[in-house]
Amino acid sequence: MAATTYPGSAVTRRASLVDWLTTVDHKKIGIMYVILAFLFFAAGGTLALLIRWELALPGQQLLDADQYNKVFSMHGTTMIFLFVIPMLVGLGNYFVPLQIGARDMAFPRLNALSLWMTVGGGILLYSSWLVPGGAAAIGWTGYAPLTSTTFSPSSSVDLWAIGLIVLGSASTAGAVNFIVTTLNMRAPGMTMWRLPLFTWSVLVTAFMVLLATPMLSGALAMQLADRNLGTQFFVPESGDPVLWQHLFWFYSHPAVYIMVVPAMGVISEILPVFSRKPIFGYSAIVWSSIAIGVLGFTTWAHHMFTTGLSPLLESFFILSTMIIAVPTGVKMFNWIFTMIGGSLKFDTPLLFSIGFLSMFLIGGLSGVFQAVLPLDRQLHDTYWVVAHFHYVIFGGTVFGLVAGAYYWLPKMFGFKLGEGLGKIHFWLMFIGFNLTFFPMHILGLLGMPRRYFDYPAERGWTEYNLAATIGAFIILLAFLVFLVNVIMSAIRREPAGDDPWEGNTLEWATTSPPPVHNFDRIPVVSSLRPVRDARLRLAGEPVEDELH
Amino acid sequence: MALTLESGALFALLAGGTLLLTGLVAGGIAFLVFNLDRERRYVDESVLTPAAAADGGSVALPRLSAVSESVIHSGVVEAPPSLGMSHNKLGMWTFLSSEIMFFTALIGAYVAFRAIGDLVPEHLNVVLSGVGTFVLICSSFTVVLALDAVQENNQQNFVFYLLGSILLGAAFIGIQGYEWAELMSHGVTATSSLFGTAFFVMTGFHGLHVIIGLVWLTLTLLRAFRGDFTPKDNMGVETFGLYWHFVDVVWIVLFTIIYLIQ
Numbered sequence: 009m010a011a012t013t014y015p016g017s018a019v020t021r022r023a024s025l026v027d028w029l030t031t032v033d034h035k036k037i038g039i040m041y042v043i044l045a046f047l048f049f050a051a052g053g054t055l056a057l058l059i060r061w062e063l064a065l066p067g068q069q070l071l072d073a074d075q076y077n078k079v080f081s082m083h084g085t086t087m088i089f090l091f092v093i094p095m096l097v098g099l100g101n102y103f104v105p106l107q108i109g110a111r112d113m114a115f116p117r118l119n120a121l122s123l124w125m126t127v128g129g130g131i132l133l134y135s136s137w138l139v140p141g142g143a144a145a146i147g148w149t150g151y152a153p154l155t156s157t158t159f160s161p162s163s164s165v166d167l168w169a170i171g172l173i174v175l176g177s178a179s180t181a182g183a184v185n186f187i188v189t190t191l192n193m194r195a196p197g198m199t200m201w202r203l204p205l206f207t208w209s210v211l212v213t214a215f216m217v218l219l220a221t222p223m224l225s226g227a228l229a230m231q232l233a234d235r236n237l238g239t240q241f242f243v244p245e246s247g248d249p250v251l252w253q254h255l256f257w258f259y260s261h262p263a264v265y266i267m268v269v270p271a272m273g274v275i276s277e278i279l280p281v282f283s284r285k286p287i288f289g290y291s292a293i294v295w296s297s298i299a300i301g302v303l304g305f306t307t308w309a310h311h312m313f314t315t316g317l318s319p320l321l322e323s324f325f326i327l328s329t330m331i332i333a334v335p336t337g338v339k340m341f342n343w344i345f346t347m348i349g350g351s352l353k354f355d356t357p358l359l360f361s362i363g364f365l366s367m368f369l370i371g372g373l374s375g376v377f378q379a380v381l382p383l384d385r386q387l388h389d390t391y392w393v394v395a396h397f398h399y400v401i402f403g404g405t406v407f408g409l410v411a412g413a414y415y416w417l418p419k420m421f422g423f424k425l426g427e428g429l430g431k432i433h434f435w436l437m438f439i440g441f442n443l444t445f446f447p448m449h450i451l452g453l454l455g456m457p458r459r460y461f462d463y464p465a466e467r468g469w470t471e472y473n474l475a476a477t478i479g480a481f482i483i484l485l486a487f488l489v490f491l492v493n494v495i496m497s498a499i500r501r502e503p504a505g506d507d508p509w510e511g512n513t514l515e516w517a518t519t520s521p522p523p524v525h526n527f528d529r530i531p532v533v534s535s536l537r538p539v540r541d542a543r544l545r546l547a548g549e550p551v552e553d554e555l556h
Numbered sequence: 557m558a559l560t561l562e563s564g565a566l567f568a569l570l571a572g573g574t575l576l577l578t579g580l581v582a583g584g585i586a587f588l589v590f591n592l593d594r595e596r597r598y599v600d601e602s603v604l605t606p607a608a609a610a611d612g613g614s615v616a617l618p619r620l621s622a623v624s625e626s627v628i629h630s631g632v633v634e635a636p637p638s639l640g641m642s643h644n645k646l647g648m649w650t651f652l653s654s655e656i657m658f659f660t661a662l663i664g665a666y667v668a669f670r671a672i673g674d675l676v677p678e679h680l681n682v683v684l685s686g687v688g689t690f691v692l693i694c695s696s697f698t699v700v701l702a703l704d705a706v707q708e709n710n711q712q713n714f715v716f717y718l719l720g721s722i723l724l725g726a727a728f729i730g731i732q733g734y735e736w737a738e739l740m741s742h743g744v745t746a747t748s749s750l751f752g753t754a755f756f757v758m759t760g761f762h763g764l765h766v767i768i769g770l771v772w773l774t775l776t777l778l779r780a781f782r783g784d785f786t787p788k789d790n791m792g793v794e795t796f797g798l799y800w801h802f803v804d805v806v807w808i809v810l811f812t813i814i815y816l817i818q
Contacts, residue, residue, distance in 0.1 A: 109635070114643040184650045192646055194638040195631075218654045226661025233757055238747035241665060241757075246750055251668055255661055506621040517627035519620060528620075529631030542626045 041098025084148030109195025152242030209273025271408025283350025356430030360411030367403025392452025443479030
């Protein structure tokens with residue numbers, strides 16, 4: 009059919025490099041976040057491979073102890089602050105305004121500021137490699153008094169702290185932007201109970217970022233004052249080093265949910281589309297997200313069971329940690345029942361979503377084990393914990409993010425990704441991931457401590473470590489396949505059309521990629537799945553509005 | 557075989573090199589494949605206007621599928637704010653809730669140190685700080701009066717109250733500076749004790765907020781001289797007011813826990 013031109017339709021021109029660097033368009037900013045995240049994923053992934061290379065066999069392979077400390081510290085910091093979070097912010101930036109039928113974020117210039125502050129924070133963090141003494145070797149947790157000038161005289165720790173403050177301020181500004189956008193810029197008829205589940209998850213996450221991040225900024229400010237002004241906040245002799253742990257985990261436990269809730273939102277978008285069914289229990293998913301957002305603030309001290317807490321506090325944190333598994337379990341049932349009875353289309357996004365479900369389930373359950381105090385005392389700081397949080401963050405979030413990439417890249421760039429290579433990517437990543445991280449459970453139970461650069465041969469840990477190292481290189485291979493897939497698909501340029509998956513939500517009701525202004529007219533919404541309803545109406549089929 | 561890397565410089569090279577290399581590859585893809593040009597890619601010859609075609613085909617109109625067309629067809633040109641509230645006001649409230657958590661970290665440290673049993677020095681000047689508190693509360697009041705004046709289009713009073721707020725805020729900073737100097741002359745510094753540590757960092761961050769507020773207030777005053785604010789458009793003043801009252805409330809909390817509960 010011929011295109012209809014509405015008044016005010018944009019006449020577009022080629023975007024130059026200057027356009028990209030000065031843009032306030034949420035879509036361009038979103039794409040730059042995603043590119044930034046993948047760059048740091050490559051850097052953090054290289055560090056991970058160095059760790060695995062060192063641990064492949066007993067004895068020193070590649071790194072000495074001090075270099076190893078720097079590598080694993082920067083690996084953790086990079087993956088959390090410069091890969092997972094920017095990636096989620098990027099997808100949120102691109103798709104929240106589209107899903108709610110808005111033309112942009114509420115504060116476009118603030119949005120650009122957040123992006124460039126994230127870039128600046130990343131540069132600050134990585135410039136710590138260049139100062140004498142090398143990068144910060146303090147773990148991603150930066151516990152006091154290890155971070156004091158006595159034990160870490162290098163100014164790399166200051167760069168680390170300042171970098172994190174800048175990154176934290178960027179995500180706080182981003183959170184304000186997401187909250188105002190979602191609450192105040194919804195299209196007519198888009199009530200909160202018609203909000204797509206990805207947007208809901210970004211909203212809940214934004215509230216967590218808003219309230220948790222300043223705690224970390226405050227703690228980092230104190231750390232910097234201790235190091236540079238001679239204050240005594242975390243000095244063991246007079247101050248309180250445990251205070252750092254409280255403030256740090258008050259941010260960093262919610263941070264786990266900050267990283268996983270948006271991935272849950274991605275899954276909640278993909279499953280109904282590829283099951284050809286409505287989501288099972290929309291409001292249960294929303295309420296469980298909110299519950300996770302609230303309960304996430306009550307569990308931080310379960311990271312400190314071996315630090316020593318009063319028995320009363322111990323019981324409280326055991327209980328709260330077990331309770332937070334309940335809303336997550338609710339979601340599991342929602343997702344599984346969405347698939348049951350559906351006509352499943354096993355395209356790449358669905359494969360990665362199922363990968364998310366199964367791997368995140370393992371990570372979630374091993375987390376509940378650790379809530380049991382006597383067990384935690386044994387497992388704390390062993391490879392069990394490393395296995396657990398990689399099952400949550402890699403098995404959960406990264407699988408979810410990759411699912412989102414396969415689902416949404418056609419919308420962002422206008423061409424389809426190759427299905428064949430996508431499936432190879434999935435199986436390589438699934439096998440590589442499990443080969444890397446499952447043996448770590450056993451290593452932890454055998455007593456191998458984390459953060460050691462070497463281990464004796466007679467402990468019987470060698471085979472598991474070697475398996476993990478092989479697995480890590482399979483993951484590398486998987487992402488190389490992904491890169492090849494993106495490049496080949498971009499060259500092949502098979503048009504995706506407006507709606508390659510027969511989606512439900514408003515981002516599928518505009519061109520791929522969308523024009524600068526997103527929609528020629530702001531859609532008026534009257535149901536939870538406006539695009540699917542329009543499709544049925546056009547085909548002359550009845551639209552039963554079983555949901556709102 | 558153990559291959560040991562010699563120095564941190566090699567690591568810098570490795571990490572930086574990876575980053576740079578990936579950057580170049582990604583940048584290359586962006587330039588060559590995506591052509592940094594997301595708008596032009598779906599140029600359908602049939603929708604090119606003659607003028608656009610003459611321009612080398614760089615101008616195109618987006619073309620929608622039938623489903624998209626039907627979703628957009630019933631749409632509106634612009635949508636009002638869903639909550640009927642300005643973005644700025646909602647954004648400021650949201651931002652301030654984040655600020656509360658920042659001060660909670662600092663206040664939490666102070667309360668924890670007091671619980672350990674760190675002693676409050678006898679040199680705290682309750683009376684002087686009480687005056688400072690009064691001055692800051694007055695400045696909040698004058699900001700309210702300024703907003704009231706601009707809403708009634710009384711530009712003269714508006715400027716007068718803004719100026720008054722600046723003077724009162726600056727007076728508070730002066731009193732704070734005097735109090736700091738007094739304490740330091742008695743040997744109470746940020747490094748002398750836990751009390752000093754928490755006191756100077758806490759009041760320092762609060763003072764920084766007041767100074768930022770004063771800069772914002774001065775800019776507001778300059779805009780007021782230019783006649784930027786009218787009874788219909790004074791959101792800039794109102795948003796500033798929210799911030800200023802927040803800084804005021806934080807001080808009242810600090811004054812209470814430092815000076816009144818000893």
